[in-house]
Amino acid sequence: MPKGVVVTGMGVVTCLGFGVEENLLALKSGRHGIAPPELLRTFHHEMPLGEVRADRGELISRSGPTHPPFWSRTALIALIAAREALQMAQITPNHLTGLMNGTTVGGMDRTEDFYPGFMENERHGHMREVFNHDCGGTSEQLAEELGVRGFLASINTACSSSVNTIMLAARMIRAGRIKNAIAGGADGLSRFTLNGFNSLMILDKELCRPFDQSRKGLNLGEGAAYVVLETEEDALKSGKRILARVSGYANTNDAHHQTASSPDGTGARMAMEEALKEGGLRPADIDHINAHGTATPNNDETEAAAIRTVFASSPPVTSTKSFTGHTLGAAGAVESVFSILSIGERMMFPTLRLENPLSEHPLTYVTSPENRTVNHVLSNSFGFGGNCSSIIFSRP
Amino acid sequence: MSTKLHIVSAVQLREGCWHRDGRAVTEWRQNESLAAWLSDQYRQLNMAYPKFFKMDSLCKLATLAVEVLVGDETPVNPQQTGILVFNRTSSIVSDCAHQELISDSVNPLPSPAVFVYTLPNIMLGEIAIRYRLSGENLCVISDVARPEEIFMHAELMAASGMTELILGWVDVIDQQARAWMLRVKKHDGETNNSQLSTQLIKDIDNIPTWTHSLKS
CATH class of the missing domain: 3.40.47.10 (Thiolase/Chalcone synthase)
Incomplete structure (x- = not known):
């Protein structure tokens, strides 16, 4: 009999705010978070973005990673959202048996900051800034910082990445391969992404209008979100609040x-x-x-x-x-x-x-x-x- | 319930030519670059698929591997054929190409034709398009092949209703290429084919990465 899988914790960071409460408040009051670029250094001033309203320094002080220079914007917002999810689920990381992370650009923002100087002068900058450039690097540093020692996976299937991480975690739990997991994903904004999407001509210079006849394209945003999944049996046994069942x-x-x-x-x-x-x-x-x-x-x-x-x-x-x-x-x-x-x-x-x-x-x-x-x-x-x-x- | 996964055929890139079930099906020929080698292999395989030339090297390599693997015997249940590809170097070839285009200080000009390939899972899309496969698909980035992990993903896909899998490893970086591909079918009864196992994955993953060079 396959095991029922439930969500016992979740965390989120988007342009609507830090944490579930701030996001919920914005959603309830119909207040969006899309605006002209303020933090991303780009000459595309005309493209509205859903930026997380905090610069690198603030993200570091909010998340407090052990070695800040190694952390990209993607990884920092990931850490904040993951911590919230774990706290809500009242689970200590060493009891977690899996971390599944989805991202498409990983540490791209740091790489973009590093290279212009480095190309001029090889002594410029530190390699630690690009050490976690790849998608897997982001997942690994997240697992290490949180202290998750079980199964670790990075999924990049573009814009479906992080739902696939949740699906993978749910299946592994259902199949009895792992007991529980934290799953989700993160992407920080980068010029790489903005320029790429712009070249596909699917960005709207106005605020995006999903399902409207006048829609012209999307607005890029950044964010991170994670859920903690465990078996229904374990959650009931520990008397935790179950937020939802993953049913299909x-x-x-x-x-x-x-x-x-x-x-x-x-x-x-x-x-x-x-x-x-x-x-x-x-x-x-x-x-x-x-x-x-x-x-x-x-x-x-x-x-x-x-x-x-x-x-x-x-x-x-x-x-x-x-x-x-x-x-x-x-x-x-x-x-x-x-x-x-x-x-x-x-x-x-x-x-x-x-x-x-x-x-x-x-x-x-x-x-x-x-x-x-x-x-x-x-x-x-x-x-x-x-x-x-x-x-x-x-x-x- | 335990369903067995059996390997129908296995493809490897070894020293610049494709091997299917242990036999070479193309030959190595001198080429200017990895890109030229890819086109040469395409011609050797007599593929009539012009979309091939729009792809980046990673997708080309993946498409060639699956072509050798599948040939004319396209899967009978496209909706229940899963694609599971592992990769270490992601889409680095196209990432670099895109980065170069947008870093031009005089005229930064990103190209949509390049940008679409800046995701490793586009490989899966190209394979799906070529063979009209619409089953589950997953691309896993991993520094090394962990047979247990690969085996687990294959089993999970089979457990969720996939009756057949295209399963492999594809990497391209600079002039280096690495690819192996397995065609795996779910089978309940007796069969002569070898069963997919962690040992088998270990064996097939054992071939070294091939670096394109002017000499063989």
Whole structure:
């Protein structure tokens, strides 16, 4: 009999604030965190970003890592969010049997600061600044700092990275391979990302408008989010507060294009169908969908098409990227935390700036905070490379 | 419940040519660069797939490996065919190319054609597109191959409904290339094929990284 997997702790850092409370407050009051660049040094002043409102110094003092020079922006916000999750779950790191981390740029921000000087003069700067450049380096330093000694994995499947870490952790626990785990992801903003996305011409110079007919593209954001997963049995035994059950998940490939989704959202449709099947749920059981909803013309249209195909009657759909921007590798975990909040708070958060919903595949949207009992919430995350994941959280 | 995973075929890149189930299927020829070598191997395999030339070297290498592995025998259940690729050097070839383009102090000009490849899991997308596979897919970055870990991921995928797996390791950095690929099927009954095991993964991972050079 496979074990039931539950969430007992979560932590989050986004442009909405530090911690679950600050994020919740912003979501409830409809206050987004997207603004012109203040911290990222870029000449793209015209591109609004969802920046975490703290410079490197402040992030270091908030998170207090042992050797600050080795820590990138990605790793620092990861540490803050991970600590919150562990504290909420009342679990000491040496009792943790796994850490799964998703990120797409790792320590890129430090690398970008290091190289211009180094290229001029090889004696300039310290190699420690780029020591943890790679994605795995970020995960390893996080595990070391927290004192997690069990299974360690880094997943980079672009924008679905961190939902895949949660899925991996849940499966390993369900299969009895590990007892518990902390899973999620982080991505700090970098010029690498901003310039790259700009070249794909999928950034909006205005505030993004998910699912709106006038949508032009996404706003980039940064963030970190982690959840602590353990077996239902262990959580009940220790008398912990269970935040949600992980009831279904699936990952598929759209097999269409490197960066664009297939016209009818085949991969997205299959991911949602398989997640429902895995969870033994019918489409009608889903009360709420936290969509991938990036606000690119292609994503929103194909995701809406896929939702229409799976759900005869559309559950209320939201895209919280209208608050945070697209936090890339962290997005799946950030939106998992928001989905779990919808269950606990009995509230669906709105899609901001949605005035004229796309007409071709009509869906029901949440456009202002709505009090409603949410028992099952489905969250979508799709990544470049055709990687499509859906996860379902349920009321414990 | 225990389902056995059996290896249907195995592909390795050894000293600049592809081997399938222990036999060389392409030959090493002198080439200017790793990029030229990749094109040469493509031609040797008689692939008619122009999209190949748009890919970066990492995706090209992965596509070649799967081509040798699968050939004309495309998986019968594309929705239940999983892709599981391990890699150490991520998408470093395209990361560097992109970095160079945006670091140009006079005219920084990022290219979408380069940027799309700055993620290692684009390999999975390219494989999925080429063979119309829509099952589960996972790309794991790891400094070394840990057979237990690779085996575990394969088992988890099989347990979640994948009946077949394309499983391998693909790396490209500078002029160095490393690739092996296994075609694994879920099998309940008796079979003559060898069973996927940590020892088997150890054996296939044992081949050294190949560095392109002008001499063999």
